[in-house]
Amino acid sequence: MNLKNILFGNGDKNAENGTERLVPVKEIYGGVIALKNGKFVTVLEVLPLNFYLKSELEQKNIISGFAAFLKTAPDELQIIVETRPADISAFCERLESYYNAEKNANCRRMIFEDAQLLNFIAETEGLSRRFYIVLPYTGQSSEIAEVAAEISETTLTARQYLEACGLETVRHSDEDEFLINLLRNYFRPFSAATENSNTDLSEALTPDSADCTGSGYICIEGEYRSYLYISGGGYPTTARLAWGAPFVEAGDGINISFVLKKESRDKILPKIGNTAMFNRSRLKDVGDTRQDFEQLDDAVESGLYMKSQINREGEDFYYLSTVITVTADTPESLKKRERDILNLCGANGFSVRKAYYMQDKAFLSSLPLLQTDTDIFNKSKRNILTSSAAALFPFSSFEMCDEKGIFYGLNLHNSSPVIIDHYDTSRYSNGNMAVFGMSGAGKTFFLLLLAMRLRMQGVRVYIIAPEKGFEYRNACEAIGGRFVSIGAGSSDCINLMEIRRTTLDIDSEMQGNxxxxxxxxxxxxxxxxxxxxxxxxxxxxxxxxxxxxxxxxxxxxxxxxxxxxxxxxxxxxxxxxxxxxxxxxxxxxxxxxxxxxxxxxLVEGSASGLGGQTNIDLKVPFIALDTSRLSKEFTALGTFIATEFVRDRISVSRVNKKAVILDEAWKIAGENGNEQAADFVINLIKTVRGYGAIFVSATQNVVDYFALNDGKFGDALLGNSRLKLLLQLEETEAVKLQEKLMLTESETAEVIRAGRGEGLLCAGRNRIAVEIRSSDTEFDLITTDRESLAKRVKTE
CATH class of the missing domain: 1.10.8.730 (Helicase, Ruva Protein; domain 3)
Structure with a gap:
């Protein structure tokens, strides 16, 4: 049933009760929240970026762009940062559908274990962060329909300025349902989903129970919440770039509300001037040995600086209020989280106080409704200029968690799950990926894990392995795949001359030839x-x-x-x-x-496996082609035969999803860099998207990757791969990629310092550090670690 229908039933609104006073919302319509005090607000959801992995120049440009947004924004706005356990329920539902459709027992077990792994991560480690900007309606209308029409211009301008500084804003299919869901998290954290079709908005948002009598916390439907604020004088004297970021990484159960109120220049400049004059006169009466001399001197200097910046640099004057919400299941865990946030703030130079005997007022101030209580605001307000307000920039916790896709592991920056949908053309111009990693970094492990998880989601997978292909055999056969060994002593053969299709038209199945x-x-x-x-x-x-x-x-x-x-x-x-x-x-x-x-x-000699008729079943959904048994002079030949076969298979139709994984792709061109073979692979990676496929290339030899044809081969593979995964690399190879990918120094250092199974995942301009995670069964099938294999042999 539609969520809005559930909330806006036909029942009459009930009279005010003990908990309804907590809900200041009157109506929601057209993406606008009407408040009981007659005001209106709207909320934009903002997707963050990974600020600290940007170059210094990029960081400054982002802050400059955010300052431009503040210049055009309404005089008052609120920024909300929510941290909550990662919601992977939709992803697990999809895994359940794959589980029910799967016939292979090992695949079923691994799908089940992946769901368990994700649930465990969500409960213990996985966090999700959401960012919102609350904008007020500043017009004269009191009709919500008219307000919705007028405020759309404000939101459009805000979106344009935010996107200009690199921030993407979410456009929800139903803005009203988005707002209702957002508010339900505050008022009905547990029981909101149980409403019936006759429930009106007030009842839907009114908590079943709320205890606001405590001096240090409130309890809403069994969730304990306490509220703290940064005191007006409790901010560091200098504002570094993205100084609000530490609050974002505070951990589970911590939400932040920043409120900015712009003051009129005509109103504030005389105040600043009078205060500076007063402090200067007081300074004359204070000896330079007294303790408060420096404080007065700093106040005078600050006043003169602010006056200068407003008059000469065009900056605006703001008051900033910061309210911190701490949530927990018990009073004991609430106290622990309070101590943690106090320690975090202290370590970053912030002085935080608890809102004793004002918890209900602080609750109101924390809501995404721009309704800061006057007492709370006066105790927490700090004067700030545009440059420092822009430097707040809390949108610095980028997540890669697509609604559909393949689970990679954990985001090491913020513990959120990393889920990538290679086939989402709205998000990625192509789903191709280039993987780099030194020996022992976990490259083969990742490739096989990716291949198996693609297979479990119904994708046809083709792996070509010119090096250590035997490492793919165990996993391939366990999930019902076909392992093909092309080389001396093998009976397997693929006939290059075999024609496997009757038309070059990929859409012949749907529309005729x-x-x-x-x-x-x-x-x-x-x-x-x-x-x-x-x-x-x-x-x-x-x-x-x-x-x-x-x-x-x-x-x-x-x-x-x-x-x-x-x-x-x-x-x-x-x-x-x-x-x-x-x-x-x-x-x-x-x-x-x-x-x-x-x-x-190839027909009569030592490499006769390359010259005969095809003698294997090549229609199974998972095929690993091992060419590593070929001698050095024939490796390129065998790899080309395997790649040409795969090209044939994926180009028959684009209805089904497919994936091509080519390890050490540069070897197909041979040691001397055969132009035609290189062009064949380049053309394949450029066209696979049109076949409904993705292409994953991998190497541990970065130098060789870019040595062929003066780097043409490597550059083409890299340029046509929207996604890149950089596992641990030697410094020389990391520096080579730094050049090619324009990595910052900190990103390059991340790659060099990465542990086994860790790396830098790049999707366009967005980069995150990721830890690859597998289930126990997946690990046992994939691992090539000698000690792990020895333990398994002992167990068996």
Whole structure:
């Protein structure tokens, strides 16, 4: 049932009761809250950014942009910071649907364990922070519908200025329901979801119980709350950039309300001048040895400075009030959290006092309604100029927690869960990812964890591993995947010459075949790239003759440039030639003798696994292709065959989600950097999004990654990967990436200092430090750590 219908039923409003006096809300309409005192406010939700990982110049630009917002904002506004346990209920519901649809027992167990892991994190570690700006209505109308129309201009201007300084504002599908949910957290923290269809707004927000008789705390529906404030003289004398950030990281159960009230220049300048003159006259009567001499001298200097900044620099004068809400389940835990916040504030130079015998007034002041109690405001107000008000900037706790997606682990900056939806095109221009990490940093662990979690969500996964491919076998087979070993001594084979589709039109399933391009000619392009890798010295004349041999070979199987020739009368694909068949046609051209001899090694020699017919089932939803058993000279060949096969599979249709994971992608181009092979991979990573797929590349050799073709290969992979994960790196390699990604010094230091399974996750301009988390079953299937493997062998 619609939430608004639940709250705005047809029942008559009840008379005031003991707890209803706590609720100053009269009506909600059109994104506007009407208060019982006749005022109106609206609330914007703001998404934060990771301020401290920005460069010094970026930080200054952000603060400057926020100052511009304050200049255009109403004279009075409120900034709310809420910290609460992470809400992962929607994500867990999705996991439940995957669990019910899954047939593989190991997958079901891991989905169940992932849900348990997330619930545990949410209860013990995972925190979510929400940021709001409350703006008042400053017009003359008293009709809420008219107010809603007029205040929309204020909110539009605010959104534009906030977004100009890098802050994204949330546009809710139903602003009224957003406001109702926001207020319910304050008035009905536990029982709000039990309302019936006849409940009106007042009853919906009125707590079932509230005890405001205590001197040091109140209790609303079993939740204990105490209120503190920063005293007017309790702020540090200098305001560093984002000085409000420490409050944001205070931990669970701590909410902050900052209220800024701008004073008229005509009103405040005479006051500042008179106060400065009074203090100067007092200073003459005070000896310079007295204790209060310095205080008076500072007051005079401050007054003159403020007057100068207002007159010459165009700054505005504000009063700032800061109220801190501490919440807990018991009075004992409430006291502990109070001590923690007092220690935190003291360590950062703030003097905090408790609102004894004013807890109900402080409660009113803490609400996102811009209704600061006069007594609380007078005790907590501090004068401040625009520059210091802008430097407050508390929006500095960036989270990456998409509504749908893959659980990565924990945000090390604020303990929020990291959930990334690679397929959300509204958030990411592409879902591709580039992963970097030195040996032992956890690169393979992450790739397999990502692959398994994608598979558990119904994504078709293809892994290509040119190095230590055996590390993928255990997990692959445990979840019903197919592990394919391409190399000496293996019976597995993929036929590069096999054509697996009948059209180049990716939408043929939905709209019929509209692309008449020749599938055969497309395949022949891939075969030519293969020969460039096999025999780099091939000449243009030899390429021409090779082209004729390939066409003649396919023709002998009844296959021509006409796509209709690919199938027999029953509609099934015809038998395809392989390299053994091609050799017969190449031998007819004596000029191809050297090229033919090179190919014969793949058919008759030590690398015969690369030249035969496909003999494995390649239609399973999880395939790991291991090319690490090939000798060094054949690694690029085997990796190309695997990649070309994957390209074939993902380009059949874009209806289903797919993922391609290519470890040490640079190896496909060979040691000398084959241009055609490199272009093949670059083209693939550029086009996978159109196939409904993502491409994940990974390397532990950053230098080699950018060495090929003067860095063209690495730059292309990096430039087409919206997401980057930088696990622990050696300093030289971290510095190389600092150049490429324009990392700040602090971000580079994060990468160098990272522990195993930790790294810097980059999504465009947003960067967070992340710790990769897995369930026990996932860890056992993935780990390559020798000690962990030895323990498992002992247990078994």
């Amino acid at each position: 509209r692309d008449n391009g020749s599938v055969l000619l497309d395949k022949i392009q891939s075969i030519h790239i293969f020969f460039d890798l096999l025999y780099p010295a091939i000449t243009p004349d030899e390429k021409y003759l090779l082209d004729r041999a390939i066409l003649n070979c396919y023709k002998s199987f009844g296959i021509t440039r006409d796509n209709r020739s690919l199938t027999d009368k029953s509609g099934r694909l015809k038998k395809m030639p392989c390299f053994a068949d091609l050799i017969l046609f190449m031998e007819k051209f004596t000029e191809l003798k050297a090229v033919t001899m090179a190919l014969k090694r």
